[in-house]
Amino acid sequence: MISMEAWIWISGCLKFKELKHKLQLQQNMFSCMHSQSEGAVKASFIIAEEIARACRPFTEGEFINNCIEKVCGIVCPAKKQAFANISLSRNTIASRVDELGSDLQIQLKEKAKDFVANSLAIDESADRTDTAQLSVFIRGVDAKFSVTEELLDLRAIHGTTSGQDILSQVEQCVSNSELQWNKLVALTTAGAPAMCGGVRGLVREKHTGENHCIIHQEALYGKVLGMGQVMTVVNKTVNFIRSRGLNHWQFRSLLEEENCVHEDLPYHTEVRWLSRGKVMQRFYDTHNARFMESKQKAIPELEDEKWLSDLSFLCDITDHLNGLNVKLQGRKQLITEMRDSVKAFQMKLRLWEGQMHQGNLSHFPVCQSVSDAVTIPFPTEVDAGKLNTLKVEFSRRFADFERQKINFDLFANPFAVDADTVPVHFQLNSSNCSVILI
Structure with missing residues (x-):
C-alpha cells in the first residue's frame, strides 16, 4: 500500500513533467516566432534597399506586399502567414531606408579612418524646387591600395551659392565625416566661377592640392x-x-x-x-x-x-x-x-x-x-x-x-620609362612606383 507521502511525491513528479512539457512547447513556439520575425525584418530591409536603389516611392512597399500575399496564396498557401508578417508600409520603408543610410555612413566613416590619401569631387545643381544641392563625392585609398568611391554627402544650400557658401558646406561635410585635411590631395570641381572660388579658398586655407573635373572641362x-x-x-x-x-x-x-x-x-x-x-x-x-x-x-x-x-x-x-x-x-x-x-x-x-x-x-x-x-x-x-x-x-x-607625364608613365609602365627622367627615390626601387596611385 502506497503511503500518502509517496503518493504526493509521485503526483508532484507527474505535475513537474507536465509543466516542463508545456514550457518546452512555449519555448519552441517563441523560438519559431522569433525566427519568423527575424526573417521578416531582414526581408523588409532587402525590399527597402531595392526600392531605394530603384528610386521608387516608399509607397511601393505596400504594392509589393499585396503582390507577395496573392502569389503565396496560390504557390505556397501554408507559408502565407509568414509572408504576411513582412511589414512594408510606407512608414516602415522610410524607416528602413534611414537605417540603411545611417549604417552606410558609419561604414564609410570607419573606412575613411584607414585612408592614406583621399580626394573630393563637388558639384552644385538646383533641384525641381529651385533649392541648390551640393553633392560631395569621395575617393580614398588605404595602405593596401583598396580604392573606395562613394557619395559622401548631399547638402542643401539655402540662399546664395557663392564660393564662400560652398566652402562652408564642404568644411562641414569634411568635419562631420571626421576626415583629415592633411590627407586631402585633390579637390575636383566644375568650371563655374563660384565652384572655382570655393576651391581657391579651400586651397589657401587648408593647403590642399587642386585640379578641375576632367569630364566637366571636356563638356565646356x-x-x-x-x-x-x-x-x-x-x-x-x-x-x-x-x-x-x-x-x-x-x-x-x-x-x-x-x-x-x-x-x-x-x-x-x-x-x-x-x-x-x-x-x-x-x-x-x-x-x-x-x-x-x-x-x-x-x-x-x-x-x-x-x-x-x-x-x-x-x-x-x-x-x-x-x-x-x-x-x-x-x-x-x-x-x-x-x-x-x-x-x-x-x-x-x-x-x-x-x-x-x-x-x-x-x-x-x-x-x-x-x-x-x-x-x-x-x-x-x-x-x-x-x-x-x-x-x-x-x-x-x-x-x-x-x-605630370613622367609620373603617369612611371605608374602605367615603370619598366618602359627612362630611369634618368624619374625622381631619384624611384630609380632603384620599382616596387614603389605604385605610390603614384594616390
Whole structure:
C-alpha cells in the first residue's frame, strides 16, 4: 500500500513533467516566432534597399506586399502567414531606408579612418524646387591600395551659392565625416566661377592640392566653337514643339506618318550636357518634316545651305565629344586611363584637321550627307579652323597632364620609362612606383 507521502511525491513528479512539457512547447513556439520575425525584418530591409536603389516611392512597399500575399496564396498557401508578417508600409520603408543610410555612413566613416590619401569631387545643381544641392563625392585609398568611391554627402544650400557658401558646406561635410585635411590631395570641381572660388579658398586655407573635373572641362569645349547661332535656332524649335502638348502630339504623329527613323525629339538641358549631341542629331534627322511650316513658324535657316553646313558640323563634333565623355565616366577609373582617352582624342583632332583641309569628310557622316546635298562648296577650311581651335583648347585645359607625364608613365609602365627622367627615390626601387596611385 502506497503511503500518502509517496503518493504526493509521485503526483508532484507527474505535475513537474507536465509543466516542463508545456514550457518546452512555449519555448519552441517563441523560438519559431522569433525566427519568423527575424526573417521578416531582414526581408523588409532587402525590399527597402531595392526600392531605394530603384528610386521608387516608399509607397511601393505596400504594392509589393499585396503582390507577395496573392502569389503565396496560390504557390505556397501554408507559408502565407509568414509572408504576411513582412511589414512594408510606407512608414516602415522610410524607416528602413534611414537605417540603411545611417549604417552606410558609419561604414564609410570607419573606412575613411584607414585612408592614406583621399580626394573630393563637388558639384552644385538646383533641384525641381529651385533649392541648390551640393553633392560631395569621395575617393580614398588605404595602405593596401583598396580604392573606395562613394557619395559622401548631399547638402542643401539655402540662399546664395557663392564660393564662400560652398566652402562652408564642404568644411562641414569634411568635419562631420571626421576626415583629415592633411590627407586631402585633390579637390575636383566644375568650371563655374563660384565652384572655382570655393576651391581657391579651400586651397589657401587648408593647403590642399587642386585640379578641375576632367569630364566637366571636356563638356565646356563645345562653347569655344562659337556656334551659338545654330544652337539658338535648335533650342527655339525644340522648345516650341515640346512645351505644348498638342504640338508635341502632332509632331510625333507627323514623324510616324513619314516613317521617320525617330519617334520623338528630346529636350536639351545644360545640366545634362550629353543631351546636346542627341538633340542635334534628332533635329537634323527630322528637319525635313515640315511641321513648323504647318504652324506658320517657318525656320528660314533650314533653307540656308551655309547654316545647314554649320548644323552638320556641330552634329558630328558633339557626337565625337559625347563618345569621349562616356569613356571618361564610370567608377574605379584611374587617372592614367582617363589621360590616355584624352590624349587619343587630341590625336584624332589633329587627324581630322588635316583631313578637313583635304576635303575628306570620312569621319563626319552628317557633314558628308549635307555636302552631297548642297549646291555651295562645303566650308571644310572653316571647319578645319574650328577643329584647330578645339585642339588648342584641349591642350590649354589639360596642360596639367603634360606636366605630370613622367609620373603617369612611371605608374602605367615603370619598366618602359627612362630611369634618368624619374625622381631619384624611384630609380632603384620599382616596387614603389605604385605610390603614384594616390
